[in-house]
Amino acid sequence: MKSKTKIEKQLRKKENPQLVKTIIECKKKKGWVEVAGLLSAPRKNHAQINLDFINNQSKSGETILIPGKVLSQGKLDKKIKVVALNFSETAKEKLKNSGSQVLTIIEEIKSNPEAKGLKVLTRK
Numbered sequence: 273m274k275s276k277t278k279i280e281k282q283l284r285k286k287e288n289p290q291l292v293k294t295i296i297e298c299k300k301k302k303g304w305v306e307v308a309g310l311l312s313a314p315r316k317n318h319a320q321i322n323l324d325f326i327n328n329q330s331k332s333g334e335t336i337l338i339p340g341k342v343l344s345q346g347k348l349d350k351k352i353k354v355v356a357l358n359f360s361e362t363a364k365e366k367l368k369n370s371g372s373q374v375l376t377i378i379e380e381i382k383s384n385p386e387a388k389g390l391k392v393l394t395r396k
């Protein structure tokens with residue numbers, strides 16, 4: 273896990289206002305510091321995960337956190353809560369059609385400040 277100082281140094285290089293705001297919010301909450309560390313890494317290290325992978329790695333009712341972008345390849349046949357930095361439009365539609373809940377990381381921080389019950393999925 274990265275230190276808050278290291279996260280702060282990497283944060284200075286970021287230009288995407290949504291990403292900067294998300295990292296700052298994550299850094300404020302003790303349970304979310306690990307996610308802040310993942311998001312503060314170079315963009316090429318951010319997760320880009322397809323729905324098929326999420327479907328294979330999750331169980332119904334789970335809360336899945338993607339520290340990156342959710343892409344639309346595949347389908348989801350479970351009702352889960354998917355929390356991510358970003359979603360492709362098609363992925364968002366497919367998730368909503370499957371009955372799953374779609375939230376950004378900032379929205380989840382507000383409703384779950386301790387980061388309880390999250391399953392973090394990164395690259396394969």
